[in-house]
Amino acid sequence: MVISTDQAMKRIENLNSLNLTKANAGFPGTADDLIETSLDLNRYIINKPSSTFFMRVDGESMIDAGIFPGDMIVVDRSISPSNQDTIVASLSGSLLIKKLKFIGSKKFLLSENNKFPPIRVDIRDDFEVWGTVTHLIRSLL
């Protein structure tokens, strides 16, 4: 059987939400088996489904870190970022992908591209760590 990633993800999401133990009764050996027997990329990439989101990178601010426009990132909100972690930040109404850096008590958002200067984040700024980037997904085709 060949199904697209999109379909597979959707399907697994739905199976998860369906409460499989209950569904088992009238549903022997179809998709349950699929989850048991093949490697599940969801399990590898998604640690906490409730707090994991997918986003698309727009722009070149992180190219020196190997993050290119069009790449997909996996963001887990439940993880508090450490120094130097790549994060999604909400700053002045925009969502940005940046490297978080602490210098003493000061916070900086760094780009991985010389053209973009570091941003010093002030408490007065409309700033929030939206989530921590855990994976990068790129199709090579």
Place this chain on the structure above:
Amino acid sequence: MNQPVYALVDCNNFFVSCERVFQPRLRGRAVAVLSNNDGCIVARSNEVKKLGIPMGAPLFKYKEIIRKNKVITLSSNFTLYQDMSRRVMEVLKGFVNKMQVYSIDEAFLQLDSLSSHMYEDLGRDIKDKVYKCTGIPVSVGIANNKTLAKIAGERSKKNPEFDGVLSLIGKDQDQVDLILEKIPIGDVWGVGFRSVGKFEAMGIETAKDFKYFDTRSITRLRGIVGYRMQQEIRGIPCFALHTLPEARKSIACTRSFGKKISEINELREAITSYVSTACEKLRRQRSVATTIYVFIHTNWHQQYEKYYSNGISISLNNASFDTRDFVKAALEGLDKIYVPGLAYKKAGIFLSGIMPYSSVQMNLFLHNENRWRRELRVLKQIDKLNQKWGHGTLRIGSEGFNKKWFMKREKLSPRFTTRWEEIPRVR
């Protein structure tokens, strides 16, 4: 001796909050979410509430205020709200063993026993965790019964001093009464807008008035339910976690075929009849659903034949109880997974995203309420005839029906969490 303790967790301005998670530019601005057809306002940010625009307000009546105050209006993105609701409930499940999802944006949690001063901290943990994981702000009310928990939640939201968490556990009567006197009777759980007038006519304006009112008069007016409501406000638990019969989380209808089926038309017929059965069940439990999953497979015991199994899930734009909506979706799905030339042994469907009418009625059918009621009446009649004369007496034609409610949804935000093409973009 351990009396149960309940928490009501309520998402603040839920639809607006969902939009703000992915569009931070909407934070701090006046945002309203509109009903189907963009006709009425069904969710308001605090800024919109302050402008005096009421819940359910028809858009055209407030055009001027909206324009002057630069209120941002959005169509309802039910797919997004449903997914965010699922995430919030998932996080809440991590805190307790027993919980009742009460509506798309509310849940009752039965808390473990703690010493009374600890509940407030637990409530704050819950609030912080939900926000951290999902970005949705919630308020938490804690008490020894559901009615008081709801009141505490209401209060925690209105009074900034409580910062979204209020526990009545360990508070004495006088302290509780100070809270009750701030709750208008119409905000008490179970008091519908129709009975507000009756209560007010009796001089009951706040929850505190209700608490101390003569029990016999209350019982005469509202029967046993009124009696229980009053008992709960007095601090005597009456409603267990699942007092109201809980709607099923999913409804399935699956069959193995007597003989193998290869033709798509036969499969379509089978699927149509399964959907009819499932939707009938759905209506019987007074619920709506948002998603249907269709699957087909060949016989997997016969190893000499190629085994094929596939399924697909389709979300409707709006929660529905209408067989026709689900038949249409299911048949579209079937077309996508059907492979000609195979001998199919089994097919089935699941409905999920099931919620009671009551939880969506206000929000989603406001504008169409009359039409909605009419539709429901017709479908109920069909159900009745089928029950009387045998299943399938009246059937839904599998093809050629028109899109019933033509929906205008001009300001729909992307389905940020359920479509690859629509995931949020970061710079």
